Amino acid sequence: xxxxxxxxxxxxxxxxxxxATLDAVKEQPQLARFQFRASNRWIxxxxxxxxxxxxxxxxxxxxRDADFSFDADHPPVLVGLDRGPTPAEHLLIAxxxxxxxxxxxxxxxxxxxxxxxxxTVEGDINLLGILxxxxxxxxxYEAIRVVFHVKGxxxxxxxxxxxxxSRRRSAVFDVITHGVPVTVDVATA
Amino acid sequence: xxxxxxxxxxxxxxxxxxxATLDAVKEQPQLARFQFRASNRWIxxxxxxxxxxxxxxxxxxxxRDADFSFDADHPPVLVGLDRGPTPAEHLLIAxxxxxxxxxxxxxxxxxxxxxxxxxTVEGDINLLGILxxxxxxxxxYEAIRVVFHVKGxxxxxxxxxxxxxSRRRSAVFDVITHGVPVTVDVATA
Numbered sequence: 421x422x423x424x425x426x427x428x429x430x431x432x433x434x435x436x437x438x439x440a441t442l443d444a445v446k447e448q449p450q451l452a453r454f455q456f457r458a459s460n461r462w463i464x465x466x467x468x469x470x471x472x473x474x475x476x477x478x479x480x481x482x483x484r485d486a487d488f489s490f491d492a493d494h495p496p497v498l499v500g501l502d503r504g505p506t507p508a509e510h511l512l513i514a515x516x517x518x519x520x521x522x523x524x525x526x527x528x529x530x531x532x533x534x535x536x537x538x539x540t541v542e543g544d545i546n547l548l549g550i551l552x553x554x555x556x557x558x559x560x561y562e563a564i565r566v567v568f569h570v571k572g573x574x575x576x577x578x579x580x581x582x583x584x585x586s587r588r589r590s591a592v593f594d595v596i597t598h599g600v601p602v603t604v605d606v607a608t609a
Numbered sequence: 610x611x612x613x614x615x616x617x618x619x620x621x622x623x624x625x626x627x628x629a630t631l632d633a634v635k636e637q638p639q640l641a642r643f644q645f646r647a648s649n650r651w652i653x654x655x656x657x658x659x660x661x662x663x664x665x666x667x668x669x670x671x672x673r674d675a676d677f678s679f680d681a682d683h684p685p686v687l688v689g690l691d692r693g694p695t696p697a698e699h700l701l702i703a704x705x706x707x708x709x710x711x712x713x714x715x716x717x718x719x720x721x722x723x724x725x726x727x728x729t730v731e732g733d734i735n736l737l738g739i740l741x742x743x744x745x746x747x748x749x750y751e752a753i754r755v756v757f758h759v760k761g762x763x764x765x766x767x768x769x770x771x772x773x774x775s776r777r778r779s780a781v782f783d784v785i786t787h788g789v790p791v792t793v794d795v796a797t798a
Contacts, residue, residue, distance in 0.1 A: 424670065427791075431654060432653030432654030433655070433688065434654075434655045434688055437688050438688045439688070441688055442740060442742070445681075445736070445737070445740060445742060446693075447740070448744060449737055449743070451726055452735050452736040452737040452740065452742070453735055453736075454733075454734050454735070454736055455731055455732065455734070455739050456697050456698045456701060456731075456732050456734065457698075457701065457729065457730060457731050457732070458694075458698055458701035458702045458704075458705055458729070458730045459728065459729045459730070460702070460709050460710050460727065460728045460729075460730070461706070461725075461726070461727050462713060462723065462726035462727070463621075463727070464620065464621030465620060465621030465622045465713055466622070466710040466713055466714060467622075467703075467710075467724075467788060468706055468709040468710060468713075469622070470701075470702035470706055472698045472702065475610035475684070475689060475698075477641075477686060477687075477736075478686045482682070482684065482686060483638055484691055484714050485619050485691075488693060488698075490679060490702055490706075492702075492703075492706035492707075492709075492710060493710070494798070495664070495673070496626075496672065497624055497666055497667045497671060498630070499622065499626050499627045499630055499667075499714070500710075502673055503675075504677060504706075505647075505661040505677045506645060506710075507703050507704075507706035507710060507780070507781050508703070508707065508780045508781060509645045509646075509647055509661045509664070509706030510644050510679075510699060510702055510703035510706055510781075511679075511700065511703040511781050511784060511785075512645060512646065512647035512659075512661070512677055513647045513649070513659035513661065513699055513703075514681075514696050514697070514699035514700040514702075514703055515647075515696075515706075515791070516635045516647055516648070516649035516657075516659055517649060517657055517659055517696035517699055517750060517790060518679035518681075518696030518697065519793065520649050520651050520657040520747035521655040521682070521689075521695075521696060522679060522739070523651075524651060524653075524654055524655055524657075525655060527642070528654075533717075534651065536650075536651070536660065537651035537653070537657075538649065538650050539639050539648065539649045540646065540647070540648045540649075540765060541646060541647045541648070541649070542644055542645075542646050543644065543645050543646070543789075544642075544643075544644050545643050545644070545645065545780060546641050546642055546643070547634070547640040547642075547643055547666075548638055548779075549778075550711070550778045550779070550780050551631060551634060552778060553631070553634060553635060553638070553641070555752075558787070559778055559780050559782070559783035560705075560780045560781065560782075560783030560784035560787065560789060561780070561784055561789045562789070562793040563789065563790050563791075563792075564789055564790070564792075565791070565792050566792065566793045566794070567793075567794050567795070567796050568793070568794070568795050568796065569742070569795075569796050570795065576657065578704070579795070580708040580795040581721060582728070583793060583795045584793075586737070587760040587793045589738075589739045589741060589748055590696045590739070590748060591696070591734060591738075591739050591748050591749045591750070592697060592699075592749065593748070593749075593791060593793070594666070594738075594747055594749030594787065595700060595706065595733075595749035596700075596748055596784060596789060596791055597786070597788050597789065597790070597791050598747070598749065598788050599785065599786050599787050599788035600730060600732075600749060600750045600751070600753055600785060600786065601752050601753070601786070602670075602752075602753040602754070602755065602782060602785055602786050603752075603755065604636065604708065604755045604757070604759075604772060604773075605724070605754070605756050605757070605777045606754070606756070606757050606759065606768070606769040606772045607757065607758050608648075608773065609755050
């Protein structure tokens with residue numbers, strides 16, 4: 421891959437900046453410390469709205485020009501009004517998004533031009549758990565399956581290797597497969 | 610709590626239907642088997658779009674009137690264009706939403722009228738992991754903290770107990786704290 425190809429912005433990824441960022445982080449590893457945040461406000465029933473804006477990273481606070489806001493709700497069959505995906509579906513969105521963003525960066529770094537990347541995610545869940553009707557059943561998904569379709573200017577094996585490398589370096593895949601300590605507190609003020 | 614109170618729709622939750630649903634599932638546990646799904650399409654660079662619609666549950670397939678769609682992207686500091694939250698932020702949205710939806714249902718079932726429920730979620734992540742610069746650093750969040758503010762017509766202890774019960778029965782909290790098996794495959798067709 422020539423310098424020209426590397427800097428030409430494969431797949432909409434600014435590869436030169438991507439590599440410059442990697443070099444900067446190698447020099448100053450503390451730049452890699454990030455804190456992401458979300459807030460949520462209950463609306464009515466099972467409907468609530470999540471908002472994302474500010475985050476810390478690369479040594480400083482950042483804010484976006486506008487908030488990102490997303491409703492969640494339960495569907496009527498779960499006594500909601502379907503004003504948004506269920507929270508459990510939001511989780512599937514996060515997983516597919518993480519694998520896809522990573523794949524695009526890896527393809528660009530490897531000089532592979534992507535044509536189309538789609539994926540589907542399925543999660544099996546037995547609601548006897550969250551309904552409190554069977555202590556043997558967990559609350560969360562029992563299994564999640566992701567299937568990718570990738571088209572690009574490389575042989576099938578190299579396209580499949582993009583998916584595998586993205587999986588190996590995915591933040592959301594890591595959290596969902598290995599778990600993370602979560603504290604849930606109530607502010608009394 | 611009288612029958613009238615139970616059926617009056619606390620907090621926008623149709624409590625009568627909620628209890629009827631619980632009774633139906635006790636009779637026919639197979640109704641509790643659900644499969645949620647999402648799909649994703651790459652747009653450009655780290656920007657991609659997740660879509661949610663159909664799901665299986667309560668013994669049948671369901672579809673919504675319209676798709677729910679959500680963009681994800683990386684911010685400029687991570688060589689993206691900020692066209693949506695990062696996938697890791699989507700995960701935080703899912704967690705807060707799940708705890709909040711559950712809390713509203715539990716409050717309704719306990720006859721507590723909610724006035725305001727807000728929460729904030731913070732997740733610490735060291736990007737040396739996903740950047741492949743330090744094998745000792747995990748890809749995902751190192752820790753996640755959720756803080757709830759709850760106002761309603763009950764004493765502080767009972768409001769705090771809503772948060773605790775929701776945490777105990779949250780699908781997304783369970784997945785994020787305990788992990789779940791995830792397969793990632795590539796379709797060759």
